[in-house]
Amino acid sequence: MLLTLLGIAVVVIGLWDMYHSLLHPSGTGAIGGRVQSGVWWISRRTGHRFGSAVGPGSMVTVVVLWVVLQGVGWALVYLPHVPEGFTYSPGVDPLNYPDPVDALYISLVTLATLGFGDVVATDPWIRLATPLEALTGFALLTAALTWFTQIYPPLSRRRSLALELKFLAEVDYAAGIAQEDPVTATRVLDGLAAEVAKARIDFTQHGETYYFQEEDPSLSLARHLSYALELRDRAAGASSPRVRTSARRLGLALEQLGATLREDFVVSGEGPEEVFAAYAADHLRDTGR
Structure with missing residues (x-):
């Protein structure tokens, strides 16, 4: 009974973490999030030697952990019934294998839905349990594939924002924004505010994307985000009320993004300036242009 309850608890913990990572609005499971931050910490201490492989590698590590939790959890459920609760094919002698290994x-065979047929459950309760594990394995495979495909839109939006800020910095747009045509300046600032808000939502719902290191500096939001603060400050001194209003909107979006980064990732800094600097340092990106 103790082994069965322990096995069920392990299975539920794994499924709960999958749910929080893939379906819950927070976008981060307690176990998976710690694993990813741990992999990132190791990468950070080695100077991000593995570059862009860190993000995908941390996700693969989490998926492997989910597989281990499900495999071990269900094995604990089966263990009290091995070998009496199963029928073995001719040539397979259960006495040749330790019960935990069996x-x-x-x-694992059931979780992978391989269906070798060399070991078949005969115990009534175990016969009900094995199809449930097979369904869990199918859900795990589907969830893993979905998880890997859903990260690319947030990454694309973040890279697009980084490029836009880079281009604005290269033409020194902030220097003349106070004298810019109010309609044009407002459109630029409002567009940036909308993109910054999307980046904040992406960090909230797809926290795993924080751990993706950009090899191309021009695509690194950590490197170029500070220029949005300069645009905000310069636009706040414009004579046009519309431009000043748009500057305040951009400032609010940047403050909210900074709060999300501080609470969930960098855990340092007070205002957006300090948080963005910590974000850049965490990704080993200076903010020089």
Whole structure:
């Protein structure tokens, strides 16, 4: 009974973490989030030697952990019933294998939905449990594939924002924004505010994307985000009320993004300036242009 309850608890913990990582609005599971931050910490201490492989590598590590939790959890459920609760094919002698190894083998084969047929459950309760594990394995595979495909839109939006800020910095747009045509300046500032707000939502719902290191500096939001603060400050001194209003909107969006980064990732800094500097340092990107 204790082994069964422990196994069920392990299975539920793994499924709960999958739910919070993939379906919950927070976008981060307690276990998966710590694993990813741990992988990032190791990468940071080694100077991000593995570059852009860190983000995908941390996600693969989390998926492997989910597989281990499900495999071990169901193995604990099967263990009290091995070998009496199963029928073995001719040529397979259960006495040749330790019971824990046999239970883990049955669990992994069932989880992967391989269906070798060399070991078949005969115990009534276990016969009900094995299809449930197979469904769990199918859900795990689908969830992993979905997780990997859903990160690319947030990454594309972040890179697009980084490029836009880079281009504005290269033409020194902030220097003349106070004298710019109010309609044009307002459109630029409002567009940036909308993109910054999207970046904040992406960090909230797809926290795993924070751990993607950009090899191309021009695509690094960590490097170029500080220029949005300069645009905000210069536009705040414009004579046009419309431009000043747009500057305040951009400032609010930047403050909210800074709060999200501080609470969930960099855990340092007070205002947006300090948080963005910590964000750049965490990604080993200076803010020089």
